[in-house]
Amino acid sequence: MPADRPRTVYFFGTCVIDLFYPGAGLAGMELLKRQGVRVVFPPEQSCCGQPARNSGYFDEARAVALRQMRAFPEDWPIVVPSGSCAGMMKTHYPDLFDGRPQHGQARAFAARVFELTDFLVNVLDVRLDDRGPPLAVTWHGSCHSMREMGVVDQPKALLRQLANVTLVENPREKECCGFGGTFSVRQPEISAAMVADKVAALEETGTARVVSGDCGCLMNITGAMARSGSPMGGQHIAEFLLERIDG
Amino acid sequence: MSEARANILARLRAARRGAVPDRPDWTPPAYGPDRLARFRAMLEAVHGEVIEVTSATWTERLRTLLAERGVTTAMAAPDLGLDAAWAGRGPEVVAYDRPVEAMKDRLVHDIQAGITRARAGIAETGTLVLWPDAAEPRLLSLLPPLHVALLRLGTLADNLSALMAEQNWAAGLPTNLLLISGPSKTADIEQTLAYGVHGPKELVVLVLTDL
Amino acid sequence: MGDFTARAPKALNDPTLRRNFRRAMDGLMAKRALQFQDRDAWDALRARGAAAKARVVARLPELLEQLEARLTANGIRVHWAETTAQANAIVLDILRQAGARTVIKGKSMVSEEMELNHHLEAHGIAAIESDLGEYIIQLAGEAPSHIVMPCIHKNKAEIAALFAENIEGLGYTEDVDELTAAARRALRGRFAEADAGISGVNFAVAETGTLVLVENEGNGRLSTTLPPLHIAVMGIEKLAERLDDLPALLALLPRSATGQPITTYVNMISHPRRDGERDGPKAVHVVLLDSGRSRVHADPELRDTLRCIRCGACMNHCPVYSRVGGHTYKFVYPGPIGKILTPQLEGLDCAGDQPHASTLCNACVEVCPVRIPIADILVRLRAESIDPSGSAAVKGAGSMRKSLESLTWKGWALMHSVPLLHRLGTWALSRLGNLIPAAALPPLSTWMRVRSRPVFAPKTLHELAREKGYGNE
Numbered sequence: 001m002p003a004d005r006p007r008t009v010y011f012f013g014t015c016v017i018d019l020f021y022p023g024a025g026l027a028g029m030e031l032l033k034r035q036g037v038r039v040v041f042p043p044e045q046s047c048c049g050q051p052a053r054n055s056g057y058f059d060e061a062r063a064v065a066l067r068q069m070r071a072f073p074e075d076w077p078i079v080v081p082s083g084s085c086a087g088m089m090k091t092h093y094p095d096l097f098d099g100r101p102q103h104g105q106a107r108a109f110a111a112r113v114f115e116l117t118d119f120l121v122n123v124l125d126v127r128l129d130d131r132g133p134p135l136a137v138t139w140h141g142s143c144h145s146m147r148e149m150g151v152v153d154q155p156k157a158l159l160r161q162l163a164n165v166t167l168v169e170n171p172r173e174k175e176c177c178g179f180g181g182t183f184s185v186r187q188p189e190i191s192a193a194m195v196a197d198k199v200a201a202l203e204e205t206g207t208a209r210v211v212s213g214d215c216g217c218l219m220n221i222t223g224a225m226a227r228s229g230s231p232m233g234g235q236h237i238a239e240f241l242l243e244r245i246d247g
Numbered sequence: 248m249s250e251a252r253a254n255i256l257a258r259l260r261a262a263r264r265g266a267v268p269d270r271p272d273w274t275p276p277a278y279g280p281d282r283l284a285r286f287r288a289m290l291e292a293v294h295g296e297v298i299e300v301t302s303a304t305w306t307e308r309l310r311t312l313l314a315e316r317g318v319t320t321a322m323a324a325p326d327l328g329l330d331a332a333w334a335g336r337g338p339e340v341v342a343y344d345r346p347v348e349a350m351k352d353r354l355v356h357d358i359q360a361g362i363t364r365a366r367a368g369i370a371e372t373g374t375l376v377l378w379p380d381a382a383e384p385r386l387l388s389l390l391p392p393l394h395v396a397l398l399r400l401g402t403l404a405d406n407l408s409a410l411m412a413e414q415n416w417a418a419g420l421p422t423n424l425l426l427i428s429g430p431s432k433t434a435d436i437e438q439t440l441a442y443g444v445h446g447p448k449e450l451v452v453l454v455l456t457d458l
Numbered sequence: 459m460g461d462f463t464a465r466a467p468k469a470l471n472d473p474t475l476r477r478n479f480r481r482a483m484d485g486l487m488a489k490r491a492l493q494f495q496d497r498d499a500w501d502a503l504r505a506r507g508a509a510a511k512a513r514v515v516a517r518l519p520e521l522l523e524q525l526e527a528r529l530t531a532n533g534i535r536v537h538w539a540e541t542t543a544q545a546n547a548i549v550l551d552i553l554r555q556a557g558a559r560t561v562i563k564g565k566s567m568v569s570e571e572m573e574l575n576h577h578l579e580a581h582g583i584a585a586i587e588s589d590l591g592e593y594i595i596q597l598a599g600e601a602p603s604h605i606v607m608p609c610i611h612k613n614k615a616e617i618a619a620l621f622a623e624n625i626e627g628l629g630y631t632e633d634v635d636e637l638t639a640a641a642r643r644a645l646r647g648r649f650a651e652a653d654a655g656i657s658g659v660n661f662a663v664a665e666t667g668t669l670v671l672v673e674n675e676g677n678g679r680l681s682t683t684l685p686p687l688h689i690a691v692m693g694i695e696k697l698a699e700r701l702d703d704l705p706a707l708l709a710l711l712p713r714s715a716t717g718q719p720i721t722t723y724v725n726m727i728s729h730p731r732r733d734g735e736r737d738g739p740k741a742v743h744v745v746l747l748d749s750g751r752s753r754v755h756a757d758p759e760l761r762d763t764l765r766c767i768r769c770g771a772c773m774n775h776c777p778v779y780s781r782v783g784g785h786t787y788k789f790v791y792p793g794p795i796g797k798i799l800t801p802q803l804e805g806l807d808c809a810g811d812q813p814h815a816s817t818l819c820n821a822c823v824e825v826c827p828v829r830i831p832i833a834d835i836l837v838r839l840r841a842e843s844i845d846p847s848g849s850a851a852v853k854g855a856g857s858m859r860k861s862l863e864s865l866t867w868k869g870w871a872l873m874h875s876v877p878l879l880h881r882l883g884t885w886a887l888s889r890l891g892n893l894i895p896a897a898a899l900p901p902l903s904t905w906m907r908v909r910s911r912p913v914f915a916p917k918t919l920h921e922l923a924r925e926k927g928y929g930n931e
Binding site for chain 2: 482485486499502503505506509510512513515516517518519522523538539540544588589590591594607608609610613614617634635637638639641642645646649650665666668674675676677679680683684686694700701702703704705706708709716718719720721722723724725726727728729730731732734735736737738746748752753755756757758761
Binding site: 011013015017018019020021022023025026029039040041042043044046047049051052053054055056057058059060061063064066067095143144147148174175176178179180181182183184185186187188189190191192193194195196197219220222223224226227228 | 463466467470777778781782814815816817818819820821823824834837838839840841842843844864867868870871873874875876877880881884887888891901904905906907908909910911912913914915917918919920922923924926928929
């Protein structure tokens with residue numbers, strides 16, 4: 001329960017959102033702002049460092065991680081519109097600096113990291129007023145949001161608050177979409193098979209839109225949808241929620 | 248190869264020691280008055296049969312169940328007293344009283360049912376504990392297509408942990424201790440269950456409710 | 459360099475194989491899930507099992523010595539092998555001294571590591587697999603595609619054809635009971651005439667000198683009871699410290715593997731046949747195989763790999779394994795556990811692409827009954843594969859380093875840690891990125907084989923946030 005509701009939060013935009021989906025970032029900040037929270041977007045931020053870490057380039061990942069740790073100096077929560085980037089900062093920053101002088105700093109930083117939907121539900125306890133027309137959507141949870149951040153029910157709870165939105169769950173919700181960062185180009189055939197299956201599972205819901213909290217997955221899934229001529233599209237949950245409450 | 252031994256242990260010892268974690272608490276389930284019901288449900292779920300008998304009725308019940316299955320040759324320890332109880336009305340009872348080398352042919356080809364005692368039972372998993380000995384050797388519960396086991400209700404434990412602690416297994420184990428939960432089975436062909444692949448096709452447990 | 463990546467398309471383009479695996483894995487996941495519905499009970503059980511195996515790994519040298527002492531006191535002969543070649547030589551020597559000509563085998567992944575059957579056959583000893591799945595693939599001349607269900611890649615029709623061709627007097631039938639009965643008949647005689655039985659070990663209990671084997675068919679019991687000689691082969695990590703570690707481990711293994719509360723048989727062997735006993739082998743030998751495991755043990759992080767109890771849950775839940783099947787991995791251990799174990803046993807120079815064949819989705823980590831941090835180890839092995847220092851723990855470390863790639867990451871790190879460079883770089887990408895021809899960027903054209911091109915937004919979030927007044931203070 002939201003014992004101490006923060007007055008100010010940091011927003012970490014993520015590199016994918018920065019370049020490809022800035023609308024999702026703006027929507028995330030707007031949602032927070034409408035809850036009466038001051039939102040600060042430090043311009044020195046760049047990327048969580050996950051691409052380097054997952055590729056085994058630990059020194060490079062540490063250099064980038066340190067830059068982020070410096071960019072968010074105040075003791076405010078850091079809200080991240082991506083379970084994957086949040087997972088990197090929350091679980092892997094401490095690991096990356098294990099046995100190094102910055103370990104304490106990394107742990108303190110990690111403790112301030114929140115995934116956006118988790119923050120909206122469990123810290124801000126938001127109530128959403130749906131003004132949009134009736135619509136059915138399905139949800140795609142990213143592997144890292146589910147398994148590193150424990151974010152499974154929070155986004156669905158938000159979607160279920162929307163009176164005119166029907167959430168149709170898809171049969172393979174817990175299965176990876178096949179993105180995996182560099183995996184998608186290092187193992188292109190396997191990744192292609194995975195995303196094809198994912199699109200098929202989403203299409204089975206009969207909905208026109210998949211909503212997700214991670215733009216990496218969305219880029220993969222909607223890219224495959226567009227390429228295969230699927231009638232479906234996708235949207236980041238922050239943009240979707242904002243669209244609904246604005247009507 | 249003692250050189251291999253020395254090299255392996257030396258490499259293992261050269262490694263940086265890690266912390267030895269404590270064993271966290273873990274309490275396996277208990278069933279109280281539902282123990283037998285749990286045992287039955289679990290064993291039946293894996294195609295085993297559970298029949299309640301008493302020390303007065305079990306030989307007759309066994310005789311009829313063997314007759315129903317057309318068993319003419321069974322194997323059991325002589326001290327079970329089946330010959331005396333059946334007085335010629337039951338199947339032939341063969342004793343496993345010589346080494347396997349001399350019994351192999353009969354065991355593999357003739358014996359239709361093996362009858363053994365169980366040392367205990369485990370309710371959680373529907374399991375029989377067998378502790379084979381000279382009178383009831385290991386293959387008695389394995390080679391015949393039907394295995395009938397006698398289980399005293401008083402020996403039914405909630406779970407394996409409780410049983411091994413209660414009977415202090417660590418102080419001395421038999422040559423071979425067996426946990427048996429159902430008849431032999433396989434799912435190697437398309438995850439389709441088939442019974443009796445190498446061991447018994449059928450397992451019947453007679454639970455002696457007065458013992 | 460390994461060629462997992464090159465082999466993958468063959469499996470991906472085989473619709474029968476894809477269907478066989480998908481159906482099998484879906485079934486196994488559903489059955490496992492039913493076993494662990496109570497989250498708290500699962501957490502407590504798993505914590506207990508993980509601690510039991512972590513203790514084994516932490517105390518491995520002492521426990522091996524204790525195990526050896528207890529087994530020896532029980533009359534079981536213990537042999538140590540540093541390599542699979544040594545292990546094969548030991549087994550052959552034992553068999554020759556006993557004058558053995560035929561061997562019946564229970565399922566053992568270590569014997570697959572050793573390629574024991576080939577070795578014995580080359581020396582005139584017939585080794586017959588008796589686990590139904592192993593028997594099927596032995597008839598087909600194939601390797602296991604799964605560590606628990608070795609012929610899971612085959613469907614009924616394929617097995618029916620194989621049996622009709624190989625089992626005398628059996629016509630083509632897809633009836634599973636008939637197929638099973640045919641295998642029983644074919645193997646019964648083999649058991650009776652075998653001079654020796656060879657098995658693996660699931661847990662060797664150091665406290666009591668007990669070999670624990672789990673199975674459903676009874677072939678493991680037959681292999682370890684009927685022939686006069688039993689040889690068990692096991693990796694040096696497959697220990698349990700105490701007998702009372704078994705309940706948790708036995709509760710985790712079959713439930714994780716096949717969704718069974720317990721296997722039909724749990725076979726606990728502590729002695730050869732004793733005076734007065736009627737059956738059981740007169741001699742029991744245990745071969746402890748290292749084959750790279752002590753090197754895995756050397757690294758405090760990588761050694762968690764050795765907790766593995768070979769349940770196969772990681773592969774059942776792996777979105778990569780379920781699409782490419784076990785044979786694509788080529789080595790004995792496929793799936794997530796294989797991706798971390800194989801490169802450590804065989805070297806990153808042989809299997810260095812396997813740690814990269816993962817999206818790091820963590821599905822394996824979520825179900826691992828002994829909490830092996832598989833994803834973290836995958837990432838660590840990726841780092842080892844490009845480690846230039848030469849001080850790394852893993853064989854073949856640094857073998858995948860490419861100077862252009864490391865230069866690219868250096869540049870990437872610079873751009874993302876110097877704000878001015880980041881601002882310039884992202885400004886340029888958002889203005890010019892969409893103009894880069896895909897052909898000039900191989901990863902982009904690879905991406906675009908099945909996906910549309912990602913489109914850079916005209917302005918970055920950094921710019922938009924500044925415009926909207928979200929900047930600092």
